Amino acid sequence: MKNRRFRSPARLLVAAIVLFLSSAFILLGLKDLKPLTFIMAAGVPMVFYLTTVLIPRLFPADRLMLAVVNFLCAIGILVLYRMNPQQALGQALNYAAGMGAMLFFIYFVRLAQRRKPLVVLLISASAALMVLPLIFGTERNGARAWVTVMGFGFQPSELVKVLMLIIEAYLLSRRKIIAAAAYAGFCLLILMLQKDLGTALIYYGVILVMVWAATRSYLYLGLGFAGAAAGGIIGYNMFSHVKRRVAIWINPWTDYEGSGYQIVQSLIAIVNGGLWGTGLGLGNAYVIPANTTDFVYAIILNEFGLIFGICILAMYILLFLRGISIALRSGSRFNSLLAMGSSVLIALQAFIIIGGNINMIPLTGVTLPFISYGGTSLLSSLSIMGILQGVASLNDREVEEDRELAMAQGGYQ
Numbered sequence: 001m002k003n004r005r006f007r008s009p010a011r012l013l014v015a016a017i018v019l020f021l022s023s024a025f026i027l028l029g030l031k032d033l034k035p036l037t038f039i040m041a042a043g044v045p046m047v048f049y050l051t052t053v054l055i056p057r058l059f060p061a062d063r064l065m066l067a068v069v070n071f072l073c074a075i076g077i078l079v080l081y082r083m084n085p086q087q088a089l090g091q092a093l094n095y096a097a098g099m100g101a102m103l104f105f106i107y108f109v110r111l112a113q114r115r116k117p118l119v120v121l122l123i124s125a126s127a128a129l130m131v132l133p134l135i136f137g138t139e140r141n142g143a144r145a146w147v148t149v150m151g152f153g154f155q156p157s158e159l160v161k162v163l164m165l166i167i168e169a170y171l172l173s174r175r176k177i178i179a180a181a182a183y184a185g186f187c188l189l190i191l192m193l194q195k196d197l198g199t200a201l202i203y204y205g206v207i208l209v210m211v212w213a214a215t216r217s218y219l220y221l222g223l224g225f226a227g228a229a230a231g232g233i234i235g236y237n238m239f240s241h242v243k244r245r246v247a248i249w250i251n252p253w254t255d256y257e258g259s260g261y262q263i264v265q266s267l268i269a270i271v272n273g274g275l276w277g278t279g280l281g282l283g284n285a286y287v288i289p290a291n292t293t294d295f296v297y298a299i300i301l302n303e304f305g306l307i308f309g310i311c312i313l314a315m316y317i318l319l320f321l322r323g324i325s326i327a328l329r330s331g332s333r334f335n336s337l338l339a340m341g342s343s344v345l346i347a348l349q350a351f352i353i354i355g356g357n358i359n360m361i362p363l364t365g366v367t368l369p370f371i372s373y374g375g376t377s378l379l380s381s382l383s384i385m386g387i388l389q390g391v392a393s394l395n396d397r398e399v400e401e402d403r404e405l406a407m408a409q410g411g412y413q
Helices: 002-032 035-053 063-083 085-112 116-136 156-173 177-194 197-215 218-238 240-250 261-273 296-304 306-329 333-357 375-412
Strands: 137-140 143-149 152-154
Touching: 002 035, 002 063, 035 063, 035 085, 063 085, 063 296, 063 306, 063 375, 085 375, 116 137, 116 143, 116 156, 116 177, 143 156, 143 177, 143 197, 152 156, 156 177, 156 197, 156 333, 156 375, 177 197, 177 218, 197 218, 197 333, 218 240, 261 296, 261 306, 261 333, 296 306, 296 333, 306 333, 306 375, 333 375
Parallel strands: none
Antiparallel strands: 137 143, 143 152
């Protein structure tokens, strides 16, 4: 009876989300009368239901985190379909690959913690991936961070995010502070050379939190903040596009038809959305450049409204708090640092892009996790959730082993 009471609200929530997604795609279908839209109205909710309900039965997974992540991915496909159906179909394929990566990393976490040769291999692979854009890369929005292979473009630094978490957690769990700092310094130097300062900010923030969690040293924390300030000043003076973005942040209206056009249109779209939104398919956020990548949150606020936007923000906060809880419950330093870094990375990246969309902070070219269009971004975000799920499953296994040990001792007595 108790188990039934617990499951009933979860089932109602899943059913409500399925109904919401179906209704949303049907509304778009009634507007454009395309058969593909009605296929999506059946397919997307069905995939959400299957991944949310069946995966925890087949694989060790935290049900709450899985439901939240699947919902965010489904919202991303919905919003992308509204703006660009072709990108939405591509994102659906990216989502399928990302779910496979998530399941892989659930089990990979168990292998990584006691495999020194594996970590050495990861360091070599991440170093090779990081330097690829400097040799073969193409420049987008002022940053040379993309590599194109056979017509397929990807961002190596997105993939290295996952490896970086594992490497830093391994080194810091063994108190190899100098080695961890050297690896971090190498990654940040390459990102600076690529002029990819948004990703550099994420790397720096995550590594700083992991170092503090591993050492609890306020000296390192203070040095980290000093280094961040120095890096910001150097980046501002070295790169013209950074100066331009800071100027736009201070007053985007000074050049609202030029460099400030994106943020001005984003703010107008957000204001037009109000509390309840203009309605799905009825907004004007399509005028914003990069509306499916950098400004996807502005679309959500425009068509779904501020209240729905706050709910999306609350989901990222929930993922962060859930991840921190997993880190605190872990009995292993490696697992704890891994979960801590993963939680901070998703939360920090979400804050940076949402803050940029509403002009709280200068805009940087990073994606909104799980929602923005981008194959490597979605793949890395779902891989990071796989890491969190893997640590959570290890925590559950430790609790079960303690319970069995306690029962065995009780039986002997």
